[in-house]
Amino acid sequence: METIRVIIIDEQPLFREGIRATLQRMGNCEIIGESTDATEVLDIIRTNTADVALIDAGLTSSDPLEIARQTRHLAPRTAIIMLTPSEDEERLFQSIKVGAAAYYTRNITSEELVDAVRKVSQGEYLINDDVLSKxxxxxxxxxxxxxxxxxxxxxxxxxxxxxxxxxxxxxxxxxxxxxxxxxxxxxxxxxxxxxxxxxxxxxxxxxxxxxxxxxxxxxxxxxxxxxxxx
Missing domain, CATH: 3.40.50.2300 (Response regulator)
Known part of the structure; x- marks a missing residue:
């Protein structure tokens, strides 16, 4: 089973800890970095091969869409999952434009998160579930x-x-x-x-x-x- 390398960009420590614990229980997931600083995030992206980037769409310290855009530019093979504070069609649209592979509200369950990480790491484009319903x-x-x-x-x-x-x-x-x-x-x-x-x-x-x-x-x-x- 191949290791899935993940970077977590989320400014809430408790939520970040929950994501880390959930993904580590997968058994084949390695957290290669955690940050909310755009420069630091992009440095991690440049120097590591991430399969998945989990980005808090509600970041206030940095622009989450710009982080996603730069990530896609620097590492086109890195799949992006946007985690949004609430249902927001405009934010969903912008996430699609920057190339996100999946888009979930922050009430996502552990099982849903694990399933999403596995699927997007294999190239699936889950964001279409949201598009097709609208x-x-x-x-x-x-x-x-x-x-x-x-x-x-x-x-x-x-x-x-x-x-x-x-x-x-x-x-x-x-x-x-x-x-x-x-x-x-x-x-x-x-x-x-x-x-x-x-x-x-x-x-x-x-x-x-x-x-x-x-x-x-x-x-x-x-x-x-x-x-x-x-």
């Missing part, structure tokens, strides 16, 4: 990534390599436009089952758990676009 937020997320893609078209090269086939990219493009499996099948003149098979293949290749995660992943890498259509 259609308006999902639409806002897609628009935001579209705008980001447009901004980057001038001067910033995209990752041209895609593990997906041309048909899979085409299907992802339809998904990004809000089409159901049945609508995709009708447009491409293939069966519903064939569409399902392609989607299963897409999720496996991208190591994501659902359609929204696949679309966000593809938008980030510039493999698909969302055109402004009436």
């Amino acid at each position: 259609p308006q937020l999902a639409s806002r997320v897609l628009r935001s990534f579209h705008e980001l893609t447009v901004e980057k078209e001038e001067g910033t090269p995209k990752d041209s390599y895609s593990p997906l086939s041309s048909r899979e990219v085409e299907i992802l493009d339809y998904i990004a436009r809000g089409n159901s499996n049945k609508e995709i099948a009708k447009s491409l003149k293939i069966s519903d089952q064939t569409v399902k098979n392609h989607i299963t293949s897409i999720l496996k290749k991208l190591s994501v758990s659902d359609r929204t995660a696949a679309v966000v992943h593809a938008l980030r890498h510039g493999w698909i676009k969302i055109n402004n259509e009436a």
